Amino acid sequence: MSRLAVEISEAGYGPVTVLRDVELEVPEGGRLVILGANGAGKTSILRTISGLCRVSGSIRWGDAELVGAPPYRVAAAGIAHVPQGRGTFGDLTVRENLLVGGATRQRRTALADADRWLERFPRLGERASRAASGLSGGEQQLLAIARALMSAPRLLLLDEPSLGLAPKITVELFATLDELCAETGTAMLLVEQNAELALGIAEQAVILESGRITIRGPAAELRDNDDVRRAYLGV
Amino acid sequence: MLLQQLADGVATGAIYGALALAIVLVYRASRTLNFAQGELALLGAYVSWQLVAWGVPIWAAVIVSMAALAVLSVAAEKVLVRPLVKRHQALPLIIVTLGLMIAINALIGWAWTYQTKEVPPLFGSGTIDLLGVAVSRQDVGIVLTVLAVAIGLGILFEYTPLGLRMRAAISNPESAELSGISTGRTMSIGWAIAGGVGALAGTLIAPELFLHPGMMAPVLIYAFAAATLGGLDSPPGALVGGIVVGVVENLAGTYLPHGSDFKQVVALVIIVGVLLLRPQGIFGRREVVRV
């Protein structure tokens, strides 16, 4: 039932318009990746969905209209957002970070879930009561994803999870992400620079250039598209 | 003599600490200083006085006054402060809270005249013997009350879901919103608690300073000194800072020549000294310095 249908006619920050005529859809449990150069407006799409940008148009989420809803309501409606740069609560402990992720749920469920995540990722479990700012980049990204999943979302918005991570760690992270979303049937809207990996776990893909979508199609097809290969896969 | 001074200093210091706590709560919520914090506390003291004059028992009067000031603070935050905080404008924020300070003071003078009023001490009159020092019951009561409030707030922040939301909203407002926390609401709660704590501080100090419209301005400066000393974003720092300022002020007043005049300069010296030498205060976080 929950399905995201974005029809942005214009979105931006204050007087600056960044996105024009952006349309995308994520089906229930589906996976869409947005590729594009730096500054194309990828982050802005996710921020617009979460209610952080000025926007005109429509963003349907199941039966609900998200345009006009403040970010915390979008989150409460089942859309979790891992922002670019991870958005860790640096001076809160690792466990507290997870509990904040579960802020929209019953306290008891949240506590139990937090323990589950700490068990599942021993690297986080070992540091459960340390300040999150002390974690490595990869650990922080893992924490950010676990924090987002703490709200038991139906859709996960991920903004460049590979940013600043070593290639080997990125590969691991994507495997984990793939596994987690498959387990829970959570839909995924992924923004990535690492096109190879992203196209590997996504079903659909769009390419964004200067605030407009220029190419769209199944991820596998885009992977074989020569233009895309040249521009984003470095071959 | 010295012990007596220390005891007095700790008691007034506890009040400075309580008002500093209100300042810190507001700072944590909105990253701004509320210059009207002292006058809000004064209004709380007057509301308590008025209720007592109408025959309400002082305990009930304090509670009603705290609630009223909590509501008023939230209104002030929503209407006057939030739009400016959103625009990151320091100068209009200063002008507006300064305007609020003057307006509330005038309102008080208009409603209750400029005559001094007597507020009954919450803890009765008389003294208690503590280690050979005669300490007034009110002083002991003040210290214990402020301590209880501080411990209560500590528990709220550290161990409750609401406290966690508030800390998350302070630590990273955008991430907090994205996690389903209404930062607008946590902000309001911060201001509400500040308003209530301020009203309590005003009512507690009123019997000692005598209630009149000019009562709170000097206290506000000491509270700012205390909050600066402790670190503007640290609630425990506010209390420790308050006690230190209270004791220093009392000793300076007694032992320095022209002491009662230098007392007022003490606050200025502390504020300037701390901001220049250690802007984050004793307990504050470093990054807070970028106001």
Added chain:
Amino acid sequence: MSTDVTAAPKARGEAPRRESVAAWLRRPRAPLSPPRWLAITSVVVGAAALVAVPLVNPSYINLTVTLVMIWTIVGLGLNLLVGFGGQVSLGHSAFFAIGAYAVAVGGEAGWGQGLSLLAAAVVPFVVGYVVGLPALRLHGLQLGLVTLALAMATPAAIRALEPLTHGSRGISIDGDPPSWMPLAHDQWVYYLALALAAVAYVITRRLAKGRLGRSFVAVRDAELVAETLGVNVWQTKTRLFATSAAYAGVAGGLYAMLLEFVGPENFNLALSISFVTLIVVGGLASVPGAVLGALFVQYVPTLTSDISAAATGATYGVVLILFAFFLPYGLVGLVRGSLGRLVARIPGRRT
């Protein structure tokens, strides 16, 4: 699962609408541009009127007009700091006090009025420089806090410096003109204030429009950018603070001569607040604003004090809040907004 979200308001996109009254009030305005003949005529007529005032009026009127000119001087200096420099000061009553006491102490030492007034400019400048040195490390709210504490501590500091200031007893001053001058005390101080206010006005205009003024604004708007463009931010801020303190000092000196007495209680927080109100009401970052603001702080309290003792405070408080929200460019903005078109249509050659 998520129907609650629909309750929120619809599209955040802004449809083009007619400008609201609030938006009209908040718009920045260009200065009036009268034709040359009109500008010259108004200056000449205004100057003539100001020169004539003390000759035809009773002394209490001269007193209030002199006070307006004194407040104008403070406002010009404070606006230089706050409006053009973007640095807040709630503590200018301290510099005003230093200027007043410079004249008082100078008078006691037999310096003569000229030298005393010079001291009223120099001493606050030096103190302002020394205070300004650390001030450059403080930002917005912190500087507001420090200067508030300064204003609060001023009366106590004056009392504590008893050997110099005679504490609470205060100091009497002889503000009479030199014996060869056929002027009464009130006329003499009036002309002194008029001359100094005129000089201050002209200097401020030049500062605001010249290279220095531009570097002030550059520092205010983008400190880092200004630095890379070769503006010495540290020097600029410190000089600005000191200059602004000197204005307040001169005004304080005139004030002492006018009242012929200074005491610690003249220089309390309320004075500082009226200075801030002055520039906010007149118009931040505008030179003529200081005059309008000075008229406001001189005459509005006399009107309101008839109503009740609290009315002045209430007016100041409410005015500060309303202006911050609805009239950020003050009365000058209002005047420019309402007369701008009209004045621009008056025929004549413009410069």
